[in-house]
Amino acid sequence: MANDWCWPYWPVVPLYPYGQRRTLIREVVVTILQAARLTMANDWRWPYWPVVPLYPYGQRRTLIREVVPETIWVFEQVQGIFYVVVPIRMTVIRLAAGGLLVYAPLAPTPECLRLLRQLEAEYGVVQAIVQPTVTGIEHKVFVGPFARQCPQATVYVAPYQWSFPVNLPLSWLGLPRQRTQVLNDPADYPHTDEFDWALLGPISLNVGPFAELTLCHRATDTLLVTDSLVSISATPPAVLELDPLPLLFHGRDQASEDLEDTPERRQRGWQRIVLFGLYFRPGDLEVLPLGKVWRLAQGAPSRRPATDWRSARQAYFGLLPWQWRPGWQAAFERASAAEAVRVAPILATVIFNRQPEAIQRWLETIQQWSFTQVIPAHFSAPVAATPEVVAAALSDPPPDAAADLSVLQRINRLLVGGERSPQDPLLG
Numbered sequence: 001m002a003n004d005w006c007w008p009y010w011p012v013v014p015l016y017p018y019g020q021r022r023t024l025i026r027e028v029v030v031t032i033l034q035a036a037r038l039t040m041a042n043d044w045r046w047p048y049w050p051v052v053p054l055y056p057y058g059q060r061r062t063l064i065r066e067v068v069p070e071t072i073w074v075f076e077q078v079q080g081i082f083y084v085v086v087p088i089r090m091t092v093i094r095l096a097a098g099g100l101l102v103y104a105p106l107a108p109t110p111e112c113l114r115l116l117r118q119l120e121a122e123y124g125v126v127q128a129i130v131q132p133t134v135t136g137i138e139h140k141v142f143v144g145p146f147a148r149q150c151p152q153a154t155v156y157v158a159p160y161q162w163s164f165p166v167n168l169p170l171s172w173l174g175l176p177r178q179r180t181q182v183l184n185d186p187a188d189y190p191h192t193d194e195f196d197w198a199l200l201g202p203i204s205l206n207v208g209p210f211a212e213l214t215l216c217h218r219a220t221d222t223l224l225v226t227d228s229l230v231s232i233s234a235t236p237p238a239v240l241e242l243d244p245l246p247l248l249f250h251g252r253d254q255a256s257e258d259l260e261d262t263p264e265r266r267q268r269g270w271q272r273i274v275l276f277g278l279y280f281r282p283g284d285l286e287v288l289p290l291g292k293v294w295r296l297a298q299g300a301p302s303r304r305p306a307t308d309w310r311s312a313r314q315a316y317f318g319l320l321p322w323q324w325r326p327g328w329q330a331a332f333e334r335a336s337a338a339e340a341v342r343v344a345p346i347l348a349t350v351i352f353n354r355q356p357e358a359i360q361r362w363l364e365t366i367q368q369w370s371f372t373q374v375i376p377a378h379f380s381a382p383v384a385a386t387p388e389v390v391a392a393a394l395s396d397p398p399p400d401a402a403a404d405l406s407v408l409q410r411i412n413r414l415l416v417g418g419e420r421s422p423q424d425p426l427l428g
């Protein structure tokens with residue numbers, strides 16, 4: 001009867017939440033104002049997030065790690081959907097003649113740019129930006145805004161670019177027209193005194209081709225790839241631990257658990273995020289009926305009056321529409337086996353299976369290179385691997401369970417039977 005939300009006349013029409021009623025409008029306004037203030041004011045702001053609206057939306061933190069002393073740095077942010085967040089990475093390499101090369105740029109937040117400027121002050125400004133992917137919209141979206149922050153850089157773009165639903169020219173995607181070069185011809189590859197270049201693909205997907213520019217930095221024996229290879233760490237990556245909310249959300253077994261931060265919950269959360277990220281709907285996930293989800297949400301801590309609006313929103317108001325079957329960890333053990341380099345299941349099941357000869361051509365090229373580590377744009381990096389190890393990973397992918405692959409196989413069947421698009425130049 002004493003607090004801010006009391007409604008003593010509730011017995012007249014006895015509906016939930018009875019004597020405790022919060023005023024939603026005030027909570028919503030406060031949340032919007034807080035978000036607006038944060039977006040405008042702080043170091044992590046990324047105002048263009050509505051273009052590709054992925055978590056963490058307008059607030060992106062950046063972690064920098066030096067991979068090879070005074071030569072290679074990785075910048076990491078996180079990105080995902082419904083708290084299924086994975087690291088996304090750009091790699092910065094110091095050029096022998098001075099200046100920097102940037103592979104697969106990230107969101108140029110004030111923090112990201114400040115870290116980059118520190119490298120530029122020491123080693124020279126960014127000379128080259130590589131936009132390596134054709135299909136990876138989660139990378140392409142940053143290239144235009146990033147390039148505008150590096151006015152002396154040339155932007156090198158993988159060939160076979162297309163966009164959906166309308167095939168827009170690159171300048172419409174924000175790339176600076178005067179400084180952009182599409183690498184249609186291997187003879188145009190830049191900085192060949194330091195780098196070997198190879199295009200993985202093109203591989204026809206019916207809607208448009210897949211292709212990815214890969215680079216080998218000879219001085220450090222380092223291979224750069226975007227999406228084609230990954231390595232899954234046994235424990236959560238450091239960049240995910242900066243804000244552990246997604247780990248804690250997925251680390252719960254049921255909606256009635258709160259988001260208390262414990263190492264065990266972070267670890268479980270990471271394992272489940274990996275399974276969602278790799279398989280979309282892992283085999284050991286049981287999707288609950290809507291009625292049950294609603295009932296469980298009523299008992300969730302985020303529904304209790306003591307919880308503030310922000311915490312409730314963070315926990316999706318207690319909605320957790322699945323539960324994990326016993327033994328689900330086995331899929332994670334397989335996916336992260338030895339933390340070795342591997343092909344992500346979506347690429348193995350939906351893309352690389354279409355044109356093995358394109359993969360073979362790429363493998364024959366990289367077999368002539370000498371590298372001992374790979375830096376992919378997602379999950380762990382760097383990962384120890386030679387050309388032989390990469391060849392083995394591509395020719396003999398890890399045995400994913402059939403139940404884990406069912407959604408990916410459905411996507412594959414849809415693409416195989418899909419309409420052929422004139423956007424795909426590989427199809428006559």
Ligand SMILES: [Fe+2]
Pocket residue numbers: 136138139226227377378
């Ligand atoms: Fe990607």
